[in-house]
Amino acid sequence: MSAGIRTYLELMRYGNCFMAGFAAVIGTLIAFNILISGPLSSDFAGAFPFLNAGLVFLAVFLVSGAGNAINDYFDIRIDSINRPERPIPSGRVKAKEALYFSYLLFALGTLLAFSINSICGLIALFNSMLLILYAKTLKGTPLLGNLSIGYLTGSVFLFGASVFGLGGVKALSVLFLLAALAITAREIVKDIEDMEGDRQEGANTLPLRIGAKKAGYLAVLIGLLAVTLSPLPYLLSILGSRYLYLVFLADLGFLAAVIQLLVRNNPTKSSKMFKIAMFFALIAFIAGV
Ligand SMILES: CC(C)=CCC/C(C)=C/CC/C(C)=C/CC/C(C)=C/COC[C@H](O)COP(=O)(O)O
Ligand SMILES: CC(C)=CCC/C(C)=C/CC/C(C)=C/CC/C(C)=C/COP(=O)(O)OP(=O)(O)O
Numbered sequence: 001m002s003a004g005i006r007t008y009l010e011l012m013r014y015g016n017c018f019m020a021g022f023a024a025v026i027g028t029l030i031a032f033n034i035l036i037s038g039p040l041s042s043d044f045a046g047a048f049p050f051l052n053a054g055l056v057f058l059a060v061f062l063v064s065g066a067g068n069a070i071n072d073y074f075d076i077r078i079d080s081i082n083r084p085e086r087p088i089p090s091g092r093v094k095a096k097e098a099l100y101f102s103y104l105l106f107a108l109g110t111l112l113a114f115s116i117n118s119i120c121g122l123i124a125l126f127n128s129m130l131l132i133l134y135a136k137t138l139k140g141t142p143l144l145g146n147l148s149i150g151y152l153t154g155s156v157f158l159f160g161a162s163v164f165g166l167g168g169v170k171a172l173s174v175l176f177l178l179a180a181l182a183i184t185a186r187e188i189v190k191d192i193e194d195m196e197g198d199r200q201e202g203a204n205t206l207p208l209r210i211g212a213k214k215a216g217y218l219a220v221l222i223g224l225l226a227v228t229l230s231p232l233p234y235l236l237s238i239l240g241s242r243y244l245y246l247v248f249l250a251d252l253g254f255l256a257a258v259i260q261l262l263v264r265n266n267p268t269k270s271s272k273m274f275k276i277a278m279f280f281a282l283i284a285f286i287a288g289v
């Protein structure tokens with residue numbers, strides 16, 4: 001490895017990996033809480049699985065990092081226009097090294113997932129293959145690429161809950177839906193932001209296909225659907241009243257992101273607002289346990 005550890009962490013976008021791993025452990029915590037005392041309680045009894053929760057965090061951290069690294073490997077040309085400061089276009093990491101590094105992370109993360117149980121392993125294996133497919137081709141297909149990232153990010157909650165088998169996956173399906181909707185909306189906004197570089201590269205993103213305005217309306221529709229459904233975890237007794245108060249702040253953030261896009265015509269600020277709102281939503285999930 002010619003580049004330093006810090007550069008490889010930057011290639012992994014370790015901040016996103018932390019957030020994703022943290023969200024996955026929240027999934028484990030919420031599923032544990034539901035299966036012990038909530039409306040979906042089963043005959044599961046026992047202490048919180050700290051070791052498996054740690055493996056969940058590590059598996060998601062590694063697979064997310066692999067996804068980011070291989071994404072940058074296939075995005076060299078687009079990123080040299082849109083993001084020249086990133087590790088590969090800036091020359092700080094060789095392209096092939098980034099590719100081999102991503103494969104190593106995919107393998108380690110998937111093996112860790114299988115060490116928890118077969119459902120965790122299969123989710124990690126499927127997600128790894130989807131991340132590679134996304135980086136190679138799906139990213140350039142209108143909406144399908146955005147939906148893939150929406151599923152992948154939302155799946156961290158299902159992955160964390162799958163420590164408890166299919167019962168856990170079922171229990172976290174609402175949180176999966178909320179996250180998937182929010183991320184899908186943000187991905188469309190990011191494609192609006194990247195239209196210039198994508199156009200020069202001949203990428204076939206949704207905004208380039210239907211225009212920034214219509215793509216923006218679709219992103220707003222999906223984002224507002226997520227906001228409308230956000231009380232569901234409380235109404236279904238999955239999360240407590242503290243969730244409701246805090247997710248209201250997240251919803252305000254989502255609405256601010258919508259205003260940045262529709263009124264201020266600023267996709268960059270809208271994308272940032274989406275991310276801040278998602279962070280508040282994560283805090284709301286924890287507070288609601
Ligand atoms: C309405 C409601 C309650 C929504 C829930 C929102 C929520 C809790 C979303 C979860 C977000 C999450 C698990 C984020 C992890 C970080 C991550 C991997 C995000 C996916 O980002 C991919 C993106 O392409 C990265 O781009 P950038 O941030 O520009 O590097
Ligand atoms: C549940 C398990 C085991 C893994 C889930 C792994 C996760 C959270 C994946 C979803 C988020 C993620 C890390 C995606 C990586 C690919 C990526 C960076 C997509 C966005 O890339 P582009 O569309 O090229 O946009 P930018 O490169 O400009 O960000």
Ligand SMILES: [Mg+2]
Binds near residue numbers: 071072075
């Ligand atoms: Mg990219």
